[in-house]
Amino acid sequence: MRFHRDPITVAEAQQRILAHITQGDIEKIPLFESEGRRLAEAIIATSDVPHFSKSPYDGFAVRSADTTGASIHNPIELEVIGAIACGDAPDFCVEVGQAARIMTGAAIPQGADCVIMFEMTSENEARVDRIVGIKKEMKPGENIVFQGEETKTGTRLIEVGTRIGPGEMAILATFGYAHVPVYRLPRVGILATGSELLRPEDELTYGKIRNSNSYMTASQVRQAGGIPILYGNLEDDSDLAVAKVQQILSETDFLITSGGVSVGDFDVMVDVFTRLDADLLFNKIKMRPGSVTSTARVGQQFIFGLSGNPGACFVGFELFVRPALHALQGKSQTALPEMQAKLGIDMKKPSPFTRYVRSSWTIEQGEIVVRPVGMDKSGVVTNITDANCLMCIPAGGAGAAAGDLVTILPLPYRAGE
Amino acid sequence: MRFHRDPITVAEAQQRILAHITQGDIEKIPLFESEGRRLAEAIIATSDVPHFSKSPYDGFAVRSADTTGASIHNPIELEVIGAIACGDAPDFCVEVGQAARIMTGAAIPQGADCVIMFEMTSENEARVDRIVGIKKEMKPGENIVFQGEETKTGTRLIEVGTRIGPGEMAILATFGYAHVPVYRLPRVGILATGSELLRPEDELTYGKIRNSNSYMTASQVRQAGGIPILYGNLEDDSDLAVAKVQQILSETDFLITSGGVSVGDFDVMVDVFTRLDADLLFNKIKMRPGSVTSTARVGQQFIFGLSGNPGACFVGFELFVRPALHALQGKSQTALPEMQAKLGIDMKKPSPFTRYVRSSWTIEQGEIVVRPVGMDKSGVVTNITDANCLMCIPAGGAGAAAGDLVTILPLPYRAGE
Numbered sequence: 126m127r128f129h130r131d132p133i134t135v136a137e138a139q140q141r142i143l144a145h146i147t148q149g150d151i152e153k154i155p156l157f158e159s160e161g162r163r164l165a166e167a168i169i170a171t172s173d174v175p176h177f178s179k180s181p182y183d184g185f186a187v188r189s190a191d192t193t194g195a196s197i198h199n200p201i202e203l204e205v206i207g208a209i210a211c212g213d214a215p216d217f218c219v220e221v222g223q224a225a226r227i228m229t230g231a232a233i234p235q236g237a238d239c240v241i242m243f244e245m246t247s248e249n250e251a252r253v254d255r256i257v258g259i260k261k262e263m264k265p266g267e268n269i270v271f272q273g274e275e276t277k278t279g280t281r282l283i284e285v286g287t288r289i290g291p292g293e294m295a296i297l298a299t300f301g302y303a304h305v306p307v308y309r310l311p312r313v314g315i316l317a318t319g320s321e322l323l324r325p326e327d328e329l330t331y332g333k334i335r336n337s338n339s340y341m342t343a344s345q346v347r348q349a350g351g352i353p354i355l356y357g358n359l360e361d362d363s364d365l366a367v368a369k370v371q372q373i374l375s376e377t378d379f380l381i382t383s384g385g386v387s388v389g390d391f392d393v394m395v396d397v398f399t400r401l402d403a404d405l406l407f408n409k410i411k412m413r414p415g416s417v418t419s420t421a422r423v424g425q426q427f428i429f430g431l432s433g434n435p436g437a438c439f440v441g442f443e444l445f446v447r448p449a450l451h452a453l454q455g456k457s458q459t460a461l462p463e464m465q466a467k468l469g470i471d472m473k474k475p476s477p478f479t480r481y482v483r484s485s486w487t488i489e490q491g492e493i494v495v496r497p498v499g500m501d502k503s504g505v506v507t508n509i510t511d512a513n514c515l516m517c518i519p520a521g522g523a524g525a526a527a528g529d530l531v532t533i534l535p536l537p538y539r540a541g542e
Numbered sequence: 543m544r545f546h547r548d549p550i551t552v553a554e555a556q557q558r559i560l561a562h563i564t565q566g567d568i569e570k571i572p573l574f575e576s577e578g579r580r581l582a583e584a585i586i587a588t589s590d591v592p593h594f595s596k597s598p599y600d601g602f603a604v605r606s607a608d609t610t611g612a613s614i615h616n617p618i619e620l621e622v623i624g625a626i627a628c629g630d631a632p633d634f635c636v637e638v639g640q641a642a643r644i645m646t647g648a649a650i651p652q653g654a655d656c657v658i659m660f661e662m663t664s665e666n667e668a669r670v671d672r673i674v675g676i677k678k679e680m681k682p683g684e685n686i687v688f689q690g691e692e693t694k695t696g697t698r699l700i701e702v703g704t705r706i707g708p709g710e711m712a713i714l715a716t717f718g719y720a721h722v723p724v725y726r727l728p729r730v731g732i733l734a735t736g737s738e739l740l741r742p743e744d745e746l747t748y749g750k751i752r753n754s755n756s757y758m759t760a761s762q763v764r765q766a767g768g769i770p771i772l773y774g775n776l777e778d779d780s781d782l783a784v785a786k787v788q789q790i791l792s793e794t795d796f797l798i799t800s801g802g803v804s805v806g807d808f809d810v811m812v813d814v815f816t817r818l819d820a821d822l823l824f825n826k827i828k829m830r831p832g833s834v835t836s837t838a839r840v841g842q843q844f845i846f847g848l849s850g851n852p853g854a855c856f857v858g859f860e861l862f863v864r865p866a867l868h869a870l871q872g873k874s875q876t877a878l879p880e881m882q883a884k885l886g887i888d889m890k891k892p893s894p895f896t897r898y899v900r901s902s903w904t905i906e907q908g909e910i911v912v913r914p915v916g917m918d919k920s921g922v923v924t925n926i927t928d929a930n931c932l933m934c935i936p937a938g939g940a941g942a943a944a945g946d947l948v949t950i951l952p953l954p955y956r957a958g959e
């Protein structure tokens with residue numbers, strides 16, 4: 126008897142997964158180690174930026190009223206009463222007829238209401254107790270970056286779930302987040318199924334192939350912010366298989382299997398699911414490749430049963446595991462983003478299900494054009510490197526023609542990078 | 543006396559750096575650890591893919607001549623003599639009138655020259671020593687993936703310098719690269735200069751700011767494949783400063799400093815360069831922000847003197863340090879890629895030098911449109927998170943107008959990701 130399969134849409138499958146995901150645990154880690162992690166709290170400005178009025182240039186802090194009538198041909202001379210370096214807290218006041226040498230970023234001293242750029246003065250060096258010639262008439266407030274001009278205390282700067290990159294690091298440092306609240310990295314067990322599989326270090330023998338899916342999936346897990354852990358191959362023996370899956374679930378957040386979901390292979394997986402009292406969320410999806418992609422829930426955990434075909438395994442990860450990993454790390458956009466692109470060639474192969482074709486989008490004469498990468502047989506492993514998106518070809522006998530607008534899902538991998 | 547500065551173009555500055563870079567050392571590391579690293583050798587197919595002719599479907603391997611005249615209404619019956627699972631090396635021959643049950647990915651047995659899909663037979667299960675009804679006439683070679691059909695031995699699959707992602711991992715595993723030749727990760731020392739700088743954990747005091755550049759730069763280094771190492775602040779004392787820079791150069795490949803390159807601050811750096819017998823490659827660039835960006839060479843190593851302003855520091859890294867890190871890791875495209883985009887607003891501020899404006903490109907009605915992110919003062923730290931490219935506005939009084947085509951340099955950071 127064939128195992129019963131009731132195909133559902135990709136969107137429905139994604140919903141069934143996300144409905145059961147609660148956000149992951151939160152931990153506080155040192156700022157320097159937070160690169161690439163996802164924020165578990167929104168980041169708020171803890172001070173004004175700048176938090177004191179400062180000079181944007183090297184120059185002289187002066188009173189604008191003292192510069193009335195100044196010009197290149199008629200410089201007005203002021204007495205230099207001090208120099209303010211970056212980091213100084215000036216303890217003097219610029220009085221009428223006085224100026225203070227000031228460096229870029231230094232605090233504006235009392236009394237001064239503008240800064241004249243070094244180049245517009247007749248002094249080439251900062252010499253205290255000397256005279257500086259002012260060659261330009263200044264307005265009050267000119268060349269001052271006022272306290273809070275860039276950012277006011279309390280401004281919400283970064284949202285929960287954002288991945289920490291250079292800009293986020295700069296903000297966190299600026300506002301004193303020496304330790305950063307982030308989501309714990311999800312741990313993802315990876316298990317291959319299939320007695321045909323050799324390890325990368327094994328010699329090829331007739332009829333067998335090396336396991337590539339586990340390594341490919343590990344890379345996808347890392348890119349999606351998880352920690353991949355390889356658990357080798359699933360045993361054919363049902364008792365051993367159940368024990369292994371239980372062990373993995375006790376050590377990880379999710380388990381990804383590849384292979385063992387096709388018509389003839391599913392028996393061991395069904396047995397595992399049954400004996401673990403797993404809730405089978407789906408075992409058939411209206412998509413190609415990978416229609417037999419299956420997912421079961423064991424408590425708060427998931428077993429993602431991806432196809433054994435490399436191409437289908439790749440697509441299954443991007444459509445179903447990535448959203449789960451994103452959700453666990455608080456990312457609001459869980460699925461891959463969508464874009465429209467112009468199809469560069471005919472894709473008229475009829476398909477009863479929506480096709481997710483590994484493709485490459487480029488910009489040609491200002492338009493976004495998408496083409497499949499090489500042959501799109503699901504077993505073809507060598508062209509995954511060339512894909513920077515999945516192209517969606519709707520189900521039906523017509524497919525899509527060159528020039529049609531199609532939806533593409535850009536991938537976060539860059540060909541040739 | 544002002545330190546002499548002779549401004550050169552960005553391209554010339556990049557060339558001066560790259561002219562002195564030799565590729566980094568090579569190491570062999572386990573496949574599982576190679577994610578994100580750059581290949582030090584081109585990857586060649588070490589076998590055909592598939593390396594034996596195989597079935598793309600679940601079904602029966604038969605002799606096509608035996609199926610002549612078969613149809614749904616006139617099934618032809620064949621004797622099932624065996625079953626071939628994935629990984630099996632079939633040791634029998636399919637003779638006239640015989641069939642073998644075969645699984646997806648399994649090796650085609652001798653004698654058979656085609657595979658009929660399971661769904662086109664009258665058997666629902668693989669039962670040896672039984673009869674199967676064939677409901678379709680088959681052609682020789684039909685539904686066989688022939689040896690080498692996907693990839694022939696010796697095919698060059700991945701180029702030197704490619705970053706290892708999911709597709710590369712799959713290829714490396716498939717072809718038995720259990721250990722992978724990659725470039726050693728460059729070590730990059732990061733040093734702040736400026737007595738105004740507090741650490742992220744310090745309380746703000748008047749006139750001082752927290753050091754954000756070191757953390758921002760560390761994130762950029764990681765993204766470009768390097769290992770960042772923070773060395774705190776450069777001492778004001780010349781002897782201590784020289785000793786510290788020497789120590790860092792002995793422990794790293796490159797040193798990045800931020801700050802200390804402006805007119806009034808450069809003295810300590812010049813002193814360090816002089817006493818280390820460094821070759822000053824440039825100390826002024828025809829660009830905004832960050833025109834005072836400087837780079838010196840000490841033997842095979844570089845000291846990148848980036849601006850202390852966060853925005854200028856960010857741009858300086860992307861234009862000068864990134865290419866050096868890429869070159870050291872064998873990446874052929876060392877600089878950021880270039881694209882054309884339509885300017886979304888007027889950018890008419892005159893500038894004597896080309897401006898590199900932190901910007902965001904989006905797709906609007908099929909066109910690539912670029913706009914600057916927020917105020918583009920170089921001191922503005924909070925909008926770096928929103929930038930996904932640098933927009934190049936040519937030097938001159940006119941700037942660029944809304945609708946003009948401008949060159950953008952897409953950044954490998956995704957806003958809101």
